[in-house]
Amino acid sequence: MTITLNHFSAAAVFALFASIVFGITHRETTREMVRYGLYCFVMFLGGVLVAGWAMWLVRR
Amino acid sequence: MADKTRAAQTEPVSMMSVVAPAVGWLIPGAGHMIQKRWIRGLLLFVSIATLFVLGLAMQGRIYKANGGDILDILGFIGDVGAGGLYIVTMAMDWGQGAIAFATADYGTKFMIVAGLLNFIAVADAYHIAIGKKQ
Numbered sequence: 745m746t747i748t749l750n751h752f753s754a755a756a757v758f759a760l761f762a763s764i765v766f767g768i769t770h771r772e773t774t775r776e777m778v779r780y781g782l783y784c785f786v787m788f789l790g791g792v793l794v795a796g797w798a799m800w801l802v803r804r
Numbered sequence: 805m806a807d808k809t810r811a812a813q814t815e816p817v818s819m820m821s822v823v824a825p826a827v828g829w830l831i832p833g834a835g836h837m838i839q840k841r842w843i844r845g846l847l848l849f850v851s852i853a854t855l856f857v858l859g860l861a862m863q864g865r866i867y868k869a870n871g872g873d874i875l876d877i878l879g880f881i882g883d884v885g886a887g888g889l890y891i892v893t894m895a896m897d898w899g900q901g902a903i904a905f906a907t908a909d910y911g912t913k914f915m916i917v918a919g920l921l922n923f924i925a926v927a928d929a930y931h932i933a934i935g936k937k938q
Contacts, residue, residue, distance in 0.1 A: 745861055746861060746862070746863060747858060747861040747862050748862070748905075748907055749858075749862065749907055749910070750907075751906075751907075751910075754862075754907060754910045754914075757855075757858065758855070758914065758917065760851075761851040761852070761854060761855045761921075762851075762855075762917065762921060764847055764848075764851040765848060765851050765852065765921040765924060765925060766924075768844050768847060768848060768925075768928070769924045769925060769927070769928040772937060772938055773938075
């Protein structure tokens with residue numbers, strides 16, 4: 745079985761699962777875990793978008 | 805010295821503090837599950853196993869034990885963190901193909917990151933076992 749993800753979906757999948765692990769392992773309470781997991785997810789995807797646009801600008 | 809003595813007194817080496825990290829390394833999330841953190845353990849297992857299997861399905865390459873290039877050594881250290889997933893992959897001879905397209909390289913990174921995330925999960929299981937974390 746071969747799965748081919750495009751660049752953005754690969755980044756989104758990575759961000760989702762890494763954020764879940766970070767949330768669980770880096771915080772104490774359930775509420776804090778959820779908040780930190782969401783924060784990590786947003787920062788991962790935000791970083792991807794910012795880096796993508798930065799490379800688009802550099803290419804111009 | 806006094807601090808070290810105090811730390812040793814507050815964090816005794818229990819059977820669980822040895823077993824939980826070992827089991828957690830072998831099966832991602834199991835270190836949490838044997839300490840009755842069922843949901844956390846399940847989420848860790850699903851996250852780490854999915855990332856690793858996706859990496860394999862994307863035709864990523866698995867690193868074998870080696871003493872060559874530093875990046876290859878680091879790749880091996882990352883991969884071996886996945887524990888049982890790595891052992892099964894090596895036993896079945898999966899992940900040995902040449903990387904032919906860009907997303908296959910992502911697959912290689914997915915597997916390395918899955919192993920590294922499992923190292924973090926193992927450390928977390930240990931902290932729960934010694935009472936440093938709930």
